[in-house]
Amino acid sequence: MTDELNEIHSYDVVIIGAGGAGLRAAIEARSLGCTVAIVCKSLLGKAHTVMAEGGIAAALGNVWKEDNWKVHFRDTMRGGKMLNNYRMAELHAKEAPERVLELEEWGALFDRTKDGLILQRDFGGHKYARLAHVGDRTGLELIRTLQQKATSMDIDVFMECKIVKLLKDSSGAVAGALGFWRNSGEFVLFKGKSFILAAGGIGKSWKFTSNSWESTGDGHALAALAGADLIDMEFVQFHPTGMVWPLSVRGLLVTEGVRGDGGILKNSLGKRFMFDYIPEMFAKETADSEEEGDRWYDDKANNRRPPELLPRDEVARSINSEVKAGRGSPHGGVFLDIASRRSPEYIKRRLPSMYHQFKELADVDITKTPMEIGPTCHYVMGGVRVDPDTAASTLEGLFAAGEVAGGMHGSNRLGGNSLSDLVVFGKRAGEHAAKRALGISKEVQIEEAEINLALSEALAPFNRSDGENPFTVQHEIQETMQNLVGIIRNQSELEQAQVEIEKLKTRVSQAGATISSRRFNSAWHTALDLISMITVSESVAKSALIRKESRGGHTREDYPKPDPEFGKINHVVRISNKEMSVVAEPLPQMTPELAEIFKDDVK
Amino acid sequence: MPDLNVKLWRGDENGGELVDYKIEAQEGEVVLDVVHRIQATQAPDLAVRWNCKAGKCGSCSAEINGKPSLMCMTRTNVFEPGQTITITPMKTFPIIRDLVTDVSFNFKMLKQVPALKPKPKEKDGTYRMFQQDIDRGQEFRKCIECFLCQDVCHVIRDHDDNKMHYAGPRLFIRYADLEMHPLDTNDRLDLLQDKMGLGMCNITKCCTEVCPEHIHITDNAIIPLKERVVGDRYDPLAWLGKKIFKKSKTSEKQKV
Numbered sequence: 001m002t003d004e005l006n007e008i009h010s011y012d013v014v015i016i017g018a019g020g021a022g023l024r025a026a027i028e029a030r031s032l033g034c035t036v037a038i039v040c041k042s043l044l045g046k047a048h049t050v051m052a053e054g055g056i057a058a059a060l061g062n063v064w065k066e067d068n069w070k071v072h073f074r075d076t077m078r079g080g081k082m083l084n085n086y087r088m089a090e091l092h093a094k095e096a097p098e099r100v101l102e103l104e105e106w107g108a109l110f111d112r113t114k115d116g117l118i119l120q121r122d123f124g125g126h127k128y129a130r131l132a133h134v135g136d137r138t139g140l141e142l143i144r145t146l147q148q149k150a151t152s153m154d155i156d157v158f159m160e161c162k163i164v165k166l167l168k169d170s171s172g173a174v175a176g177a178l179g180f181w182r183n184s185g186e187f188v189l190f191k192g193k194s195f196i197l198a199a200g201g202i203g204k205s206w207k208f209t210s211n212s213w214e215s216t217g218d219g220h221a222l223a224a225l226a227g228a229d230l231i232d233m234e235f236v237q238f239h240p241t242g243m244v245w246p247l248s249v250r251g252l253l254v255t256e257g258v259r260g261d262g263g264i265l266k267n268s269l270g271k272r273f274m275f276d277y278i279p280e281m282f283a284k285e286t287a288d289s290e291e292e293g294d295r296w297y298d299d300k301a302n303n304r305r306p307p308e309l310l311p312r313d314e315v316a317r318s319i320n321s322e323v324k325a326g327r328g329s330p331h332g333g334v335f336l337d338i339a340s341r342r343s344p345e346y347i348k349r350r351l352p353s354m355y356h357q358f359k360e361l362a363d364v365d366i367t368k369t370p371m372e373i374g375p376t377c378h379y380v381m382g383g384v385r386v387d388p389d390t391a392a393s394t395l396e397g398l399f400a401a402g403e404v405a406g407g408m409h410g411s412n413r414l415g416g417n418s419l420s421d422l423v424v425f426g427k428r429a430g431e432h433a434a435k436r437a438l439g440i441s442k443e444v445q446i447e448e449a450e451i452n453l454a455l456s457e458a459l460a461p462f463n464r465s466d467g468e469n470p471f472t473v474q475h476e477i478q479e480t481m482q483n484l485v486g487i488i489r490n491q492s493e494l495e496q497a498q499v500e501i502e503k504l505k506t507r508v509s510q511a512g513a514t515i516s517s518r519r520f521n522s523a524w525h526t527a528l529d530l531i532s533m534i535t536v537s538e539s540v541a542k543s544a545l546i547r548k549e550s551r552g553g554h555t556r557e558d559y560p561k562p563d564p565e566f567g568k569i570n571h572v573v574r575i576s577n578k579e580m581s582v583v584a585e586p587l588p589q590m591t592p593e594l595a596e597i598f599k600d601d602v603k
Numbered sequence: 604m605p606d607l608n609v610k611l612w613r614g615d616e617n618g619g620e621l622v623d624y625k626i627e628a629q630e631g632e633v634v635l636d637v638v639h640r641i642q643a644t645q646a647p648d649l650a651v652r653w654n655c656k657a658g659k660c661g662s663c664s665a666e667i668n669g670k671p672s673l674m675c676m677t678r679t680n681v682f683e684p685g686q687t688i689t690i691t692p693m694k695t696f697p698i699i700r701d702l703v704t705d706v707s708f709n710f711k712m713l714k715q716v717p718a719l720k721p722k723p724k725e726k727d728g729t730y731r732m733f734q735q736d737i738d739r740g741q742e743f744r745k746c747i748e749c750f751l752c753q754d755v756c757h758v759i760r761d762h763d764d765n766k767m768h769y770a771g772p773r774l775f776i777r778y779a780d781l782e783m784h785p786l787d788t789n790d791r792l793d794l795l796q797d798k799m800g801l802g803m804c805n806i807t808k809c810c811t812e813v814c815p816e817h818i819h820i821t822d823n824a825i826i827p828l829k830e831r832v833v834g835d836r837y838d839p840l841a842w843l844g845k846k847i848f849k850k851s852k853t854s855e856k857q858k859v
Binding site: 042043044045046048050051104105106107109111112115116117134135137139140141144148149151152157159183212213214245246247248249252253353356357360361362469470471472475513514516517519520521522523524 | 615629630631632633636642643644647648649650651652653654655656657658659660661662676678699700701703705706710713714716717718719721729730731732733734737740741744745746747748781784786787
């Protein structure tokens with residue numbers, strides 16, 4: 001079998017994933033003197049970060065001097081329904097401004113205020129206009145800036161290479177990652193002293209998602225299958241505004257910036273319905289009339305924010321309820337209207353990609369007509385359990401940052417907090433992975449048997465050339481998760497999901513690929529992606545079944561309210577002896593100084 | 604709906620051919636949807652590169668009926684009923700398999716770009732840049748690196764050996780982004796003219812025509828860069844300035 005493996009590389013730090021978190025980690029580890037490899041499934045610069053639109057949240061205070069890290073911290077925790085790892089939310093709020101300013105120093109051209117500073121825009125759940133942005137293509141600016149910085153730093157990038165397994169040394173520390181080149185189908189082994197997972201999200205396990213093909217949950221699955229803990233996997237964010245028509249682009253993201261810049265939501269009766277859905281927790285700071293909401297855009301001191309800018313989970317649920325009540329749009333969504341609210345020039349300047357996207361893909365001119373939108377699977381709050389300060393996972397030698405890491409966002413992420421998460425914890429992961437690597441002098445060793453086992457597992461689909469079509473199985477996973485573990489959940493559907501997932505596990509292990517050529521063999525790649533997809537699907541379904549409450553991205557119609565007892569626990573997912581278990585563990589409690597920030601809140 | 608007739612190029616560096624596929628048309632689809640359905644139902648080993656399917660990442664570049672295009676942004680209803688859709692890989696880059704080409708040339712060229720070297724911060728610790736001073740740079744930074752401009756550029760499309768000393772339109776807008784960046788202090792004009800082949804572009808604007816982001820590559824990037832080179836090299840005052848003060852005319856920029 002080892003004649004299958006003809007390429008081995010050794011680095012101090014090996015990073016899996018080249019989105020915002022991976023690139024930022026690489027820059028940090030390299031600047032501390034480590035040799036660094038980035039391994040990514042796509043070409044450099046194509047990672048899912050590129051699709052982020054609205055902005056990067058940081059309390060820079062350029063637009064509102066009143067803003068500071070404490071307000072950002074409070075907004076983040078409340079958005080996450082207090083289930084966040086408080087220390088991560090604290091570090092994130094404190095360090096985000098510095099990370100944004102450093103992007104500027106590396107060449108990022110953010111939109112400007114009249115004084116020549118970085119402009120900030122309004123977004124859901126943020127008390128002040130806080131998102132640094134570039135029109136509605138902020139993710140592109142972020143990834144390009146980091147890519148250009150990393151490219152100038154002597155960091156080796158291995159593109160279009162998929163990692164299939166993490167390998168450990170005799171002490172149990174992660175010491176290797178086996179992958180294959182998508183282009184050639186040849187295997188490659190990366191040996192390293194520290195590994196950083198920065199592999200993004202899991203959205204591809206749902207039928208309607210804003211995520212690209214890469215988001216198959218590889219990072220989550222690699223970590224869990226190697227024995228690392230995952231947490232909070234029941235919390236999956238359905239972004240309120242995805243395109244619903246035409247069908248081929250259903251799920252494609254429509255930035256929250258549309259609402260931040262004045263867009264409103266209407267049902268088929270033309271009613272601005274969000275005023276009917278203001279939860280008690282946010283009533284104090286939400287406008288109760290259209291007039292007040294409209295005044296808020298220009299006068300934030302004397303008015304409260306419109307309910308269209310409630311956190312995403314609230315807005316997504318409200319849209320779902322309107323559609324269910326028969327007040328939806330022709331294609332099963334609701335209307336997002338900015339055309340009647342802002343001038344065509346303003347819309348085109350602030351939201352150029354949205355204008356372009358609707359014009360080209362749906363024949364809709366958003367400066368003239370409302371958009372039809374509905375919830376779409378967007379982001380997973382859950383992920384690899386990490387130490388908040390060092391980004392270290394529960395496995396020695398393995399770190400995680402970005403969407404693949406859990407804890408930071410609690411049960412629901414605020415818009416704009418993802419890009420800042422990437423750079424804040426990307427940097428921390430890079431720093432601590434580098435420190436660990438620099439403290440290890442001896443060469444890492446991996447047993448040959450371990451390597452051979454991983455190789456044979458990866459080649460298994462070729463032994464089943466008459467096996468089931470992996471694209472069919474992929475489709476079935478997506479249908480199952482969409483229908484049974486979607487935005488609104490209940491006991492019987494979740495129980496049925498467990499049964500379906502067990503069946504799908506068998507089908508995943510039987511999916512095959514023909515060996516016509518190993519070069520860019522899509523069936524083979526998909527067959528291996530299925531392993532990640534089914535692993536994360538199982539972890540979400542299992543965690544969702546036992547959380548008998550509604551909180552953030554987890555909504556149970558049979559338990560429609562949050563339960564204070566569930567507010568005290570995280571669900572921890574572990575795989576041992578190929579069996580996945582989910583256990584409750586107590587949520588870390590914040591310090592009295594931080595708790596003081598919430599003393600006036602409605603519980 | 605009637606069936607679509609699709610011809611896909613299948614093969615590798617040793618050669619290949621157009622293969623016919625017939626597939627049911629569906630409303631509201633783009634070409635990439637059709638390719639995916641062919642892959643899922645008729646050709647599971649078909650090689651196609653894609654990511655976002657939203658025109659944001661620039662991965663699914665190909666030539667559709669001869670025109671360099673993103674498959675995810677080309678709707679199938681732009682074709683006449685019964686018209687065959689022919690999809691071939693980008694011609695300028697070496698074939699890996701089917702619709703996937705080896706675009707590493709572009710990444711090699713990007714690695715050679717001297718990085719931004721920012722000037723010092725203001726006294727208050729900030730950088731001040733005004734919107735009107737970065738509008739142009741933001742236009743260039745819309746680039747999604749689909750490399751369709753590189754594909755269509757006849758300097759390298761028909762003359763592979765030019766890749767040794769010609770960076771291409773994508774790179775020229777990257778250089779222009781840096782040259783016009785309010786914070787940058789590097790001067791890359793000599794590099795552009797002497798090593799990156801700026802002079803070989805004869806401004807036929809093919810690149811601008813295929814750009815899915817509608818960046819005015821020729822008018823806003825390449826021509827101004829050419830003018831700067833001329834100003835830098837042939838303006839007599841600038842020449843004298845360089846002789847006496849050993850620096851370029853227009854700025855505090857330093858030659859890389």
